[in-house]
Amino acid sequence: MLAAFSITPIGAGESVGDQVAAAVRVIRDSGLPHRTAASFTEIEGDWDEVMGVIKAATDAVLAVSDRCSIVIKADIRPGRTNTLNTKVESIERRLGEQPSGP
Template sequence: MLAAFSITPVGVGEDVGEQVAAAVRVIRDSGLPNRTAASFTEIEGDWDEVMAVIKAATDAVLAVSTRCSIIIKADIRPGYNNTLTTKLESIERHLAQQ
């Protein structure tokens, strides 16, 4: 499973860096392959592992915020792994051909 998700703290003002950092720390400590960008974090693993990390990251945000909003997009493709990098490699390969 490859999941892209965003946990947004609500009610803490415009600067949410501290609250988001709490979530990213949990994600990075999970040991699952992950990548964080400006708006979303991607993480790869089996369903139970990924959802447990998303819950733990949400709990970390709620420990420093009273409310949050979560967006999750998941690509569930049994038997496939390392899709965090192989999908991008495929795009780069096609771009290089032109």
């Protein structure tokens, strides 16, 4: 399973960097393949592993914030691994095959 998710602390003020860092720390410590970007984190593993990390990251945010909102998008494709990288590589390969234009 490949999941893209965002945990947003609510009521913590305009800057939520400390709360988000608490969640990212849990994700990094999980040992699962992941990539954190400006608005979402992608993580890959089996269902129970991924959902467990998302719950633990949520719990870390709730330990320093009274409320949070979670958005999760999942791509479940049994038998596939390393989709965190191979999906991007597939697009990059296709872009490299296209003519560069006029």
